[in-house]
Amino acid sequence: MNAIEVRHLTRRFGNFVAVNDVSFDVRAGEIFGFLGSNGAGKSTTIRMLCGLLQPTSGSATVGGIDVVRDPEGVKRRIGYMSQRFSLYEALTVDQNIAFFGGVYGLSRERLARRRDFVLEIAGLRGRENELTHALAGGWRQRLALGCAILHEPPIVFLDEPTGGVDPLSRRRFWRLIEDLAASGVAVLVTTHYLDEAEHCERIAIIQAGRLAAHGTVDELKAIFASRPILEVRAADAVGAMRTLDEMPEVEKTSIFGTAVHAVLRNAATDVQTIASRLEAKGITILSCGIVAPSLEDVFLDVAERSAA
């Protein structure tokens, strides 16, 4: 049995279809990435899986529990943390832990043990009596995660958990998530940061409420197997992009930082020919070569296709 099983899940708000016939599975011990732009339907899906929102049609089980029939049972088996790191700012670290322990109905002994664990992972030992609102982002984030998993849930939902946190704290946070998954917890995480999605074993890309692509990172990158990506760095990136767009070998182009990525129609296309044709148009090339597709390439490709 999978930790999360989603079948044809659909949610309408009036005429608007927020989530449209979405199906996927999340296995125990897996980090599952849920990617999509704002308003794509990520949060609506999570809210249905947490038992907060009734699906219009379709079904889902979380920890083997039907989300429609027993939302309370689902809530006992999940941990949830949102991008807002929702803690009580007027309370101390310890008081927050005590409150969430009480809400989850932990016994005194279990709370004492779990409190130790939370202080440990958050790195807040010795700062138990500090007010939460005075903590910096990284600490708040890890404390919020700790409070969300006080009751040792087998399934954890993280809704954009790394917003507004410095890169070092982000890395530390991901280490925690990986530890959690290694202990057998199923983690469903939504994110904007495509570099972070590389931490995920499997990914679902949701676009306008539909599941646009779905699989392991390598599986997703396979859509570029016969369409190599040419990366061109030029003094005039926009000029290079325009010229590339006019070439019949090029399927499409996009700007990546200071470079241009061109998706080629054929794996046999000669890079050198393209480079010389660019130079013939008066474009100074700094570097030019085939690169491995990144998740960002995948995301843009999927987004464009599902929009078409």
Add this chain to the structure above:
Amino acid sequence: MITGLWKTIAVARKELRQIRRDRRTLLILLFVPAFFLLIYGYALNFDIRHVRLALQDNDRSAVSRELVSAFVNSGYFDLVGEAPNPQSIDDLLDRGDARAVLVIPVRFGADVAAGRQTLVQFLVDGDNANTATTVVGYAMGLVNAQSQRYELQARIGSPAGPILNVEPRVWYNPELRSTLFLVPGLIAYIAMLTAVVSTALSIVREKEAGTMEQVRMSPIGPVPYVLGKTAPYFVVSLISSMSIVVAAIILFDMPMRGSWLVLVGIVSLFLVGALAFGLLISSIADSQQVAFQVVLLTSFLPTLMLSGFIFPIASMPTFLQVVTRIVPARYFLVALRGIVLKGVGPADFLPDVIALVIYAVVILALASVRVRRQWA
């Protein structure tokens, strides 16, 4: 059931800690009631005494002096000066040196002695209509009393008392001190303030901070959550309102003629309705600002204007009188004044108790429907 109880306690404990940490809420809960009591008790006084009276006595007879002393001895008027001519009357009133002027005509004494009808003129500064009406009332009373005496003297020739007289007896508040009338209203006002505002704001604040969503994702039902959140405010509001009663007894010699138990019972009943109303508002409003404005319009103003706290309901236009029927403070005030000033029991204000029960039940039902729908 037992776990629900523990969860309720966890929420209540958290709420108390938050209240203690949150200076603004603490200020609303503790100092505002005290502040209001002092303002209303000392400053807001509808009794009118020591009205500054100027005199233009054109007669200067024994009879005219008698009339003037009747004014001064009543305690309502202080003689501040004489107006020698009509122009000076204007000056005195314009400058506010006098609020009223008594003009006694020439030959006033002679006319009275002869039993002829005579007129005195009484000029009142009408910039405050309420005050002016009351002052005119005092003056009429005084002049009538004098007039009756002279009439009798003229008729039977001896300075005896009047044949027919009214001896007014005012029960429950013999000195007609408006403080005694106002304090029960103040209790209603403060109970409303602490209960509705703090409940509504504390829940909306959790919505704003996102902690509400976090709690909804955890296995706690709406009932333990709402109970845990409102119980501390119930206790605080009850303490707050009862301290107003005690403070009024100490500071303003307010009597407490009824049963304390009945008083606590009625205040609690009123608070349940008020907390439920706060809950209802919190389920409609999404920001503290909106919540506060809704509270202001739907409970502050009605409690202040339409409950009979300051303005008597009987003298309102019929339309407004109908509106006051849905203001719970109206019934609460009748019960409070009954207990505190008259010492009567619930049997004497049963319709008001029933109205309060209906209000509490209806609002509680509405609030629980709304909260359940939001909780999902």
